[in-house]
Amino acid sequence: MKLRKVTAVSATVFALALTATACGGDKNDDGGSSGGSKKITIGIKFDQPGLGQKTPNGYSGFDVDIATYVAKKLGYDENQIEWKESKSADRETMLQRGDVEFIAATYSITPQREEKVDFAGPYLLAHQDVLVRADDDSIKSPEDLNSKNLCSVTGSTSAQNVKNDLAPKANLQKYPTYSACLNGLQNGAIDALTTDDSILAGYASQSQFKGKFKLAGFKMTNENYGIGVKKGSDLKAKINEALEAMVADGSWQKAVDANFGPANYKNEPAPKVGDVKS
Incomplete structure (x- = not known):
């Protein structure tokens, strides 16, 4: 009789554990999932050294540093990020389809693109x-x-x-x-x-x-790099808060120096969120 009672209790505990595990995979508000399976998918370039590059040791570049910082502020550790290649011609489609939560890939903010997607930032003024x-x-x-x-x-x-x-x-x-x-x-x-x-x-x-x-330092055009999100996404406001925090705590300048410093890059000061230079 005692053996039967222990077996019944064990079965109950096992069933509860399965239920808890299943609940742990539910999606959270930011498009990831709670528990151990929590993930966020981010689009970057894979072939631009200093900005977004896939290497044998992982991913590196200024855009990668920006995206990693933002993801952390959204509640994701680096090992919870799934990086997806976002070629220039595919970026709007990837966001519209929901292939990625956001894109940081030398993505200049333009009126034509703003008709299809929303932008947080800008986070860099290039020329x-x-x-x-x-x-x-x-x-x-x-x-x-x-x-x-x-x-x-x-x-x-x-x-x-x-x-x-x-x-x-x-x-x-x-x-x-x-x-x-x-x-x-x-x-x-x-x-x-x-x-x-x-x-x-x-x-x-x-x-x-x-x-x-x-x-040469000619500054022939203004290129306002923004983080693309799906049209109407509430991530825009959250990402903007993260970008402001990155500038305030010095992480933004640290990322600039680490990725562009060897070329003696004279970067513009960190742009203010919403300030798109024409």
């Missing part, structure tokens, strides 16, 4: 600039790019903007990747590489390129 060889003093203004070999990646509008508006006689060179442009810049096949200064600084900060390139 279109050019990268030149460290020993090249011949390019001191955008006009000096006339008759120079100017590189950008295939499909980018950055080089075309320079040719149309600032240096109509520049020789456009389109390469498949920024790394290919950097190799061309290093061996003299091209004279300058153009895109956002933050992206240029990230590439130039790689160990194999340290000391070989410099940013």
Whole structure:
């Protein structure tokens, strides 16, 4: 009789444990789940050194640091983050489908994009600039790019903007990747590489390129990087609070120095939430 009673009690305890485990997987208000299965999915770039890069040792870059800090403020540890590659052409669709909770991927805030998604931030004010060889003093203004070999990646509008508006006689060179442009810049096949200064600084900060390139500092456009969320999501306000806290406690500047410092990147001060520069 005693054996039967113990068995019955054990069965009851086991059943209660199963119930508790099942309840632990319920979704919470931020799109994750409570208990041990709590996760948040965040979109980043996988191929931009200094900003968002997938490496054999994990993920690194300024956008990764921003997203990790925000996730922590939302209640997620780093090991509860699922990183998902967010290519430029896919970002709005990924948010609309709910593939990710938010995206931090050199995502410039524009009126056209704001029709489809909401943005928290901005968290960085970048500018279109050019990268030149460290020993090249011949390019001191955008006009000096006339008759120079100017590189950008295939499909980018950055080089075309320079040719149309600032240096109509520049020789456009389109390469498949920024790394290919950097190799061309290093061996003299091209004279300058153009895109956002933050992206240029990230590439130039790689160990194999340290000391070989410099940013010209032309600030040809304003690029307000924001964190994209699904239209109408209450995450926008929560992320804005997290970004303000990151600036206030010094973590924002620490992330800038760690990811862009080797390229002598002259960053703008941290932008105020909601202040989008035209």
